[in-house]
Amino acid sequence: xxxxxxxxxxxxxxxxxxxxxxxxxxxxxxxxxxxxxxxxxxxxxxxxxxxxxxxxxxxxxxxxxxxxxxxxxxxxxxxxxxxxxxxxxxxxxxxxxxxxxxxxxxxxxxxxxxxxxxxxxxxxxxxxxxxxxxxxxxxxxxxxxxxxxxxxxxxxxxxxxxxxxxxxxxxxxxxxxxxxxxxxxxxxxxxxxxxxxxxxxxxxxxxxxxxxxxxxxxxxxxxxxxxxxxxxxxxxxxxxxxxxxxxxxxxxxxxxxxxxxxxxxxxxxxxxxxxxxxxxxxxxxxxxxxxxxxxxxxxxxxxxxxxxxxxxxxxxxxxxxxxxxxxxxxxxxxxxxxxxxxxxxxxxxxxxxxxxxxxxxxxxxxxxxxxxxxxxxxxxxxxxxxxxxxxxxxxxxxxxxxxxxxxxxxxxxxxxxxxxxxxxxxxxxxxxxxxxxxxxxxxxxxx
Numbered sequence: 001x002x003x004x005x006x007x008x009x010x011x012x013x014x015x016x017x018x019x020x021x022x023x024x025x026x027x028x029x030x031x032x033x034x035x036x037x038x039x040x041x042x043x044x045x046x047x048x049x050x051x052x053x054x055x056x057x058x059x060x061x062x063x064x065x066x067x068x069x070x071x072x073x074x075x076x077x078x079x080x081x082x083x084x085x086x087x088x089x090x091x092x093x094x095x096x097x098x099x100x101x102x103x104x105x106x107x108x109x110x111x112x113x114x115x116x117x118x119x120x121x122x123x124x125x126x127x128x129x130x131x132x133x134x135x136x137x138x139x140x141x142x143x144x145x146x147x148x149x150x151x152x153x154x155x156x157x158x159x160x161x162x163x164x165x166x167x168x169x170x171x172x173x174x175x176x177x178x179x180x181x182x183x184x185x186x187x188x189x190x191x192x193x194x195x196x197x198x199x200x201x202x203x204x205x206x207x208x209x210x211x212x213x214x215x216x217x218x219x220x221x222x223x224x225x226x227x228x229x230x231x232x233x234x235x236x237x238x239x240x241x242x243x244x245x246x247x248x249x250x251x252x253x254x255x256x257x258x259x260x261x262x263x264x265x266x267x268x269x270x271x272x273x274x275x276x277x278x279x280x281x282x283x284x285x286x287x288x289x290x291x292x293x294x295x296x297x298x299x300x301x302x303x304x305x306x307x308x309x310x311x312x313x314x315x316x317x318x319x320x321x322x323x324x325x326x327x328x329x330x331x332x333x334x335x336x337x338x339x340x341x342x343x344x345x346x347x348x349x350x351x352x353x354x355x356x357x358x359x360x361x362x363x364x365x366x367x368x369x370x371x372x373x374x375x376x377x378x379x380x381x382x383x384x385x386x387x388x389x390x391x392x393x394x395x396x397x398x399x400x401x402x403x404x405x406x407x408x409x410x411x412x413x414x415x416x417x418x419x420x421x422x423x424x425x426x427x428x429x430x431x432x433x434x435x436x437x438x439x440x441x442x443x444x445x446x447x
Contacts, residue, residue, distance in 0.1 A: 006291040014294030017148035025145050025178050025186070035217045037182045039141065043133050054129035055106065058319060061132065062102040065316035069095060084313060091321070091411075098320030101327045119330040120323075127326055127371070127403050131185065132315060138189045139311035143303040146193060149290030150174065152274075156286035159274040166211070167252045168204050170274050176212040185404045187213035189314075192412050198268030203260035206414055210257065210424050211248035213405060215240070215372065215396045227376035227392045229385065232443070236389060239439040240396040243432040247397060250431050256420040265413060321411055326403040329370030339363045353437055356384035361391060365433075368395045369425050371403040389440045390433070397432035400425040 024038050031041060047054065065085065072082040073092070087095065104110035105120035114120040145151070155171030162170045171194070179187030188209050195205035215223070217237070224233045251257055276285045297303075332338045343362030350358045350365075364379035375395035382388050400406055400421050409416045 004288065004292070006295060010291055010295045013297070014148045014291055017144055017294070018150040018153070018290070021145035021148070021150050024141055025182065026174070034221060037178075039137055039186070040182050040216075040218065043130075043137055043183075046133050046137075047129060051129070054132070055125050058124060058128045058132060059102055059106045061315045061319045062099055062323065065319060066095065066099045068316065081309070081312070085316060094324045095320045098322070098324030098327075102320065102323050105323075105327075113331050113335045114327065116334065118334045120327045122330060123323055123326045123403070128319065128322060131322065131404060132319065134183055134185055135189075135314040135318070136311050138186055139314055140304075140307035142190060142193055142310075143306060145174065145178075146190065146197075147293070147297050147303065149293035151194070151199075152289035152293045153286045155274045156276060156282060156289055159276075163274075166207065166248055168208050168212075169200065171199065172204070172208045172212055175208055176214065179213040180216060183216050183219065184213040184399070185408060188405055188408050192408070192414070195265055196413060198264045198266040201260075201262045201264055202414060203257065203262055206260045206416065207248075207252040207257050209405075209409060209412075209414070210399065211244070211251055213399060214244055215399070219372065220396055223373065223376045223396065224392055226373060227380050227388050229388050229392050232385075232389060235439075235443045236393045237396070239389075239393040239436050239443075240432075242439060243393065243397045243435040244399070246435050247428050247431045251424070251427060254427070256416075256423055260414075318407065318411055322403065322407045325407050325410070326371065329402045333367050333370055333374060339367050342366055353390075355387045355390065357382045357387065361387050364391045365394055365429060368398050369400065369402060369406075369422070372401045386440060386444055389443070390436055393436045393440070394429060394433055397436065398425055398428050400428065 027037060028035050029038060029041060036044075068082060069085045069087075069092075071077075072079075072086050076086075077083070101114055101120050102124065104114050105124040108115050108121075110120075116122075151171040151174050154174055155169050158170030158173045160170075162168055162172060166172070172191070175187045175190045175194075178190055191200065191205055191209045191213070194200050195202070200208065220237050220240070221230070221233055224230045224236055229236060274289075276282055280288075340359075340363050343366050346362045346365065347358040350361050355361045360378060360382050364375045364382070367378055368375040372395070375391055375398075379388055379391040379395075382391070400409075402421075406421050409421060410418065
């Protein structure tokens with residue numbers, strides 16, 4: 001490797017911005033009795049003090065984005081921001097359904113299956129406010145984490161571990177930690193941003209987004225409380241982590257992930273190759289890659305402009321889509337026997353594994369597909385702790401939830417379709433379940 005001199009300004013900018021990035025996205029903080037990250041603290045603060053305003057903001061975003069979307073459909077302008085909103089027939093239909101649901105839920109006018117505390121109102125008041133706050137913070141602050149060399153530094157250090165196990169770059173460790181300590185959608189957004197910047201191939205980005213965006217510690221604690229197993233949180237979370245690692249090792253090697261392309265979306269500003277030259281040490285090369293990336297950010301203040309565009313792109317493109325997909329999924333859970341019917345083939349298998357109340361356990365393992373909290377809600381009615389342990393850990397390991405991650409992936413440039421998401425959800429469940437079962441057996445042998 002040729003020696004390259006970096007200016008003091010470049011080194012200082014890289015070090016300072018990366019410290020800020022670590023503090024915001026990766027540093028664990030224990031506050032109010034729970035582990036989170038600084039970004040989570042800021043998000044909780046916003047949601048606490050603006051909770052009454054956020055549903056109105058959601059509806060406003062939905063109305064404005066729909067008006068601009070219709071204008072673009074009619075006028076076919078060349079304005080970049082409006083062109084971004086234009087869609088084909090399928091997404092146009094989904095957006096208009098989402099807009100209709102938003103208006104119905106906000107004004108509480110319409111059929112019961114939409115204007116219900118467990119369907120449209122839940123998505124409007126509980127799901128979307130959380131997501132638009134995270135989108136806002138991520139849009140502005142993600143460049144601090146991604147644009148000044150931290151992911152390059154970590155990528156070099158972890159490449160010899162992550163690449164052979166998960167067929168992914170070492171930099172993907174950042175995505176996983178951000179999900180683990182903050183929120184799974186943050187990990188997905190980081191992955192998608194790096195894919196759009198040419199740092200991941202389509203296959204790598206798909207593998208990372210569908211395997212590394214694990215449920216965060218704060219969300220997991222809430223889930224264990226909902227199913228009445230908070231006294232075994234560490235055992236359940238540990239089982240989920242082990243099962244997720246095993247699942248990821250398998251999933252990256254089979255369809256639909258293995259079907260994806262090895263091509264990059266665009267040419268990157270930096271070389272995504274993390275191979276360490278023979279004439280260079282690991283730390284030396286990691287530092288060099290970090291400064292090399294930071295040097296390409298000639299004007300950090302342009303990141304403010306990019307942040308504003310990024311926030312509005314996520315808000316205007318995703319709000320009505322998430323409202324439509326999440327509400328329809330919740331309607332299927334609350335007003336149809338769909339998930340009970342789907343669980344019927346599972347019930348004899350669950351009985352063989354010694355699970356109790358399989359009429360509840362079966363649906364509990366499937367209803368997480370629409371929303372992460374549905375599995376624990378349905379499973380909370382089961383008396384047997386062994387069964388509830390397996391449901392809690394398996395639900396966490398499934399990872400694909402249409403109310404957030406699923407909607408993000410469908411609208412991304414990864415070209416993942418709905419049927420692939422269903423297949424990933426089913427395969428993750430099949431692989432994770434026996435691993436969690438074995439761990440649960442060992443845990444309950446010692447209790």
